[in-house]
Amino acid sequence: MxxxxxxxxxxxxxxxxxxxxxxxxxxKITAVMGPSGTxxxxxxxxxxxQLHGVSGKVWxxxxxxxxxxxxxxxxxxxxxxxLFQNSALxxxxxxxxxxxFPLRQHTRLPExxxxxxxxxxLQAVGLRGAAQLLPSELSGGMARRVALARAIVFxxxxxxxxxxxxxxxxIALNQVLKLIRTLNRELGITSILVAHEFAAVRxxxxxxxLIAEGRCVASGTPQQLAHxxxxxAAQFFGGKIDGPVPFQYPASALDEALGFVGPSS
Amino acid sequence: MKRLNKHSAIxxxxxxxxxxxxxxxxxxxxxPRSLRYLRETIRQIWFVGAKSLIxxxxxxxxxxxxxxxxLYYTLSIFGGTSALGTVVALSLYRELGPVVTALLFAxxxxxxxxxxxxxxxxxxxxxxxxxxxxxxxAFVATPRFLAGLxxxxxxxxxxxxxGLFGGHLVGVNWLGIDNGxxxxxxxxxxxxxxDVINGEWKAFxxxxxxxxxAVFQGYNAPPTSEGVANATTRTVVWASIVILALDxxxxxxxx
Numbered sequence: 001m002x003x004x005x006x007x008x009x010x011x012x013x014x015x016x017x018x019x020x021x022x023x024x025x026x027x028k029i030t031a032v033m034g035p036s037g038t039x040x041x042x043x044x045x046x047x048x049x050q051l052h053g054v055s056g057k058v059w060x061x062x063x064x065x066x067x068x069x070x071x072x073x074x075x076x077x078x079x080x081x082x083l084f085q086n087s088a089l090x091x092x093x094x095x096x097x098x099x100x101f102p103l104r105q106h107t108r109l110p111e112x113x114x115x116x117x118x119x120x121x122l123q124a125v126g127l128r129g130a131a132q133l134l135p136s137e138l139s140g141g142m143a144r145r146v147a148l149a150r151a152i153v154f155x156x157x158x159x160x161x162x163x164x165x166x167x168x169x170x171i172a173l174n175q176v177l178k179l180i181r182t183l184n185r186e187l188g189i190t191s192i193l194v195a196h197e198f199a200a201v202r203x204x205x206x207x208x209x210l211i212a213e214g215r216c217v218a219s220g221t222p223q224q225l226a227h228x229x230x231x232x233a234a235q236f237f238g239g240k241i242d243g244p245v246p247f248q249y250p251a252s253a254l255d256e257a258l259g260f261v262g263p264s265s
Numbered sequence: 266m267k268r269l270n271k272h273s274a275i276x277x278x279x280x281x282x283x284x285x286x287x288x289x290x291x292x293x294x295x296x297p298r299s300l301r302y303l304r305e306t307i308r309q310i311w312f313v314g315a316k317s318l319i320x321x322x323x324x325x326x327x328x329x330x331x332x333x334x335x336l337y338y339t340l341s342i343f344g345g346t347s348a349l350g351t352v353v354a355l356s357l358y359r360e361l362g363p364v365v366t367a368l369l370f371a372x373x374x375x376x377x378x379x380x381x382x383x384x385x386x387x388x389x390x391x392x393x394x395x396x397x398x399x400x401x402x403a404f405v406a407t408p409r410f411l412a413g414l415x416x417x418x419x420x421x422x423x424x425x426x427x428g429l430f431g432g433h434l435v436g437v438n439w440l441g442i443d444n445g446x447x448x449x450x451x452x453x454x455x456x457x458x459x460d461v462i463n464g465e466w467k468a469f470x471x472x473x474x475x476x477x478x479a480v481f482q483g484y485n486a487p488p489t490s491e492g493v494a495n496a497t498t499r500t501v502v503w504a505s506i507v508i509l510a511l512d513x514x515x516x517x518x519x520x
Contacts, residue, residue: 070400077395078397084392088393089390090393101397101399102399105398150397
């Protein structure tokens with residue numbers, strides 16, 4: 001479904017990816033994991049054509065995303081659902097109107113059909129009763145579920161979840177996990193999860209890619225990675241402070257920063 | 266160092282002017298695409314136009330009243346108080362109507378457009394639209410630009426009407442100028458094309474400038490609270506300067 005081939009990318013002059021390659025199989029749930037700031041969300045933005053790499057290609061459903069014209073890109077996006085980390089609901093629209101928004105923009109369905117579709121999607125995320133609330137009246141977890149209802153309202157072929165488990169209570173977390181599984185197994189939707197919570201990821205993901213230092217450093221099933229010998233996987237999944245992933249953001253020596261010694265000449 | 270900073274400020278200003286000009290091209294190109302969001306444009310006319318009516322009407326009334334008082338005093342020195350209606354009307358139609366309305370519009374509607382779009386960017390709503398295959402330039406930016414363009418001439422007409430009413434209230438009802446003299450002098454000396462329509466042209470251009478600046482600043486605001494606040498301030502500052510500069514240029518050409 002998605003193929004990233006030798007992608008190199010920069011953001012504000014900072015190198016994010018260095019010839020990264022990975023594949024996302026059709027109809028599976030694939031998690032992209034890695035330390036903070038390694039470009040997991042950036043990778044999703046490459047898949048949706050919001051960012052273009054310096055070199056390399058990103059193929060989605062057989063299409064070279066960077067080479068698409070605006071019309072073709074928008075047609076592709078209509079088949080992709082995206083769940084934002086912060087939900088990104090339209091704040092002036094009610095929950096109902098937020099979920100109905102893509103339908104109203106891209107279809108000429110009769111109002112009664114739009115209403116029924118929206119209510120069904122809201123029922124699926126357990127928020128049919130909140131249809132008339134405004135996003136400001138929702139908790140973080142509820143907003144995430146509304147955003148999920150909006151992302152699936154078109155029954156997309158591919159859903160990209162950006163940190164779907166952050167801030168969810170255990171009940172909401174289990175609901176979201178169940179939804180991701182249901183959407184994938186019953187509707188055959190390919191899912192890509194960007195997440196840090198390995199405990200949650202191993203419950204749903206068929207495959208995991210671990211990204212660090214601009215490349216894919218380990219891939220496998222959650223069970224394989226949990227017991228992998230790779231120092232990256234061992235540190236990340238073991239939660240160890242010492243290892244190839246530095247805890248400190250690159251900086252000069254501490255004693256030099258504190259003024260105890262002069263910069264070496 | 267000081268010189269360098271000054272140069273950098275000039276370069277920044279030039280960059281901003283160039284980027285705003287380019288954004289105007291982007292908006293104009295997007296107009297055909299935004300026609301499918303006609304309902305959104307009408308909604309924005311309601312927000313930026315209709316909801317500015319109260320402040321425009323009250324301001325117009327008081328500007329007309331003050332104008333009438335001041336001009337009555339000045340004209341009475343030369344014994345020409347019978348020309349009060351003409352002078353009030355010419356001042357309003359040619360200058361005060363478009364300029365004061367534009368300054369009020371920049372403060373009332375321009376700032377709200379910038380803050381709204383800036384917050385939409387900061388909360389990823391614009392990105393969400395892009396990912397739902399809805400072009401935010403066509404759906405968010407262009408309808409607000411068009412709304413400003415359409416609303417300003419209408420608001421200036423209302424401002425002028427209220428100004429004349431205020432001028433009449435003070436001149437005729439308070440200071441005792443003859444009602445017939447007030448209106449007949451005005452109607453015989455005010456030309457629809459050179460005075461009224463030229464004023465409306467100014468309003469149209471000011472409306473375009475304000476909404477362009479407001480939409481540009483909001484769309485390019487850094488996604489932080491300080492970024493949105495600074496963008497809102499820049500909208501008022503730039504819009505006010507541009508209105509007054511354009512007023513001079515247009516007056517020189519339309520006189």
